[in-house]
Amino acid sequence: MREESEHKEHVGHEGHEGHDAHEGRHVHPHSHVEGYVHTHDHSHDCPHSHHGDVPGRAILQVAGVSFEYRSDPVLANVSVGVARGEILAILGPNGVGKSTLLKCMNLILTPKTGTVLLEEKDLMKMSGTEIAKNVGYVAQRNESAKMSVFDTVLLGRKPHLGLRVSERDYVIVEEALSRFGLLEMQLRSIDELSGGELQRVCICRAIVQEPSVLLLDEPTSALDLCRQMAILGVIRDVVDHHNVATVMTMHDLNLALRFADRFLFMKGGMVYAACDRSGVTADVIEAVYGIAVDIVMHKGLPMVVPR
Template sequence: MKLCARDLDVGYRDRLVLSQVAFELEPGEILAVLGPNGVGKTTLLRTLNAMLPARGGAVLVEDADILQMSARQIAQTMGYVPQRSEAGRLTAFDAILLGRVPHLHFAVRQEDLRVVDAAIRRLGLEELALRNLDRMSGGELQKVCIARALVQEPSVLLLDEPTSSLDLKNQMEILNLVREVAQGHGVGVVMTMHDLSAALRFANRFLFLKKGRVLSVCDREGLSSEVIGEVYGVPVCIEWIRGCPVVIPEN
């Protein structure tokens, strides 16, 4: 499904955090939201799934206004993985099963167990399925959270810093998985990132935020070191290594 943000104004109390943010996301695309700390990246994700209603503008999923949808309908359409998730004494299987909540009426069905099992095998989590979350590493926990969002069977996936605090191997595993989900299942992905090089390597499109406004929305070809330098306030150059853009701060 196509996701469209139309001139979003978002704020907390008397402070406007985002102003006139607009972009479109086609199915299968990965959009990386980039910008310095506190620029409103997480706020944008929270607005996209109506956790934080926009003051102006609209979020449209296939031309349907998200504010007209119920919380349940939104959860059936969008999977959201926040930056932090609590790790209680719930097994990975049961934690992933929660992703079926938007599709359930009263009780867990056999079909739901099958979907969870498919997701677990898809992500290679078989060994961890019956381990409690509080006994997992950061990378394992993040995979469980992504699996939970995937069993929602969403059309759009919103990921808030999916690779922060993960080691290189886990970063690659998770970003490869995101790419497969996007390309293989036509899921549109919006993810916020701090690691510019990883973002440039895995996303197809990039949205740069500065002071709550969109400075640039571009694809890989449209990347410019001027824009990145302006967003982060640090002069950078972009080197292409083996076909992947790498951002290097100039000093």
């Protein structure tokens, strides 16, 4: 099994400008990250919300995946797919295996059984560079180093670089830095950033990588309320306008309901429910988290309120 050091192609972006944070996923702002505009502009054909398990349309398809750390079983027979233009939220209590599943989706961890297909190609048969070109990943905990914010984000271009950094690479990086509100701190060393600033840098790095699949492990865990909305707004925008598929693990059910299209609830290392917003019921939440909740509607969006 490959442990989690290998292709840590952090994904990163988060932005402030041009997002409709208060409207969440129902409003898709028309700003964009420059890099995607030049290379994958599918803005006219991106589907928005999808239901069920998208088996036929999934760009990334996990089938029958099991995983164990040494001999401790963590995942059992997990199957799920994510389509272009949609955000899948992986939900469930601490330690249930959300991060492990995410790491199996780009083979940072190698599943014990099962397959992971990217556009119907077996990920196990792809090179690390090929995976990195297609799948961006931002870890839950990000390593820092003595490197500037600019250089860190530029590293996201690595899978695409030729012999040297091109003008286009610089344009993509600068555009993304701007969207993530990082321009002013681009010369600072990332080992001097706050946890939330570093999280934004890492998401920004993943975005400039221009992946077709983004895997984000608790992308808002270190962010304040305003930046949670901003960054999820930018991610939603990239997903909507550049036909990217995104999977994110989350704890905040209300943020998930606001920004994601589909929801994978895990319990005991298995899939308990895979549904769209209408399937997120008080019964499911109680069964998965062991807490009684009410689901109330607020401005057209369901909200989970613990009793």
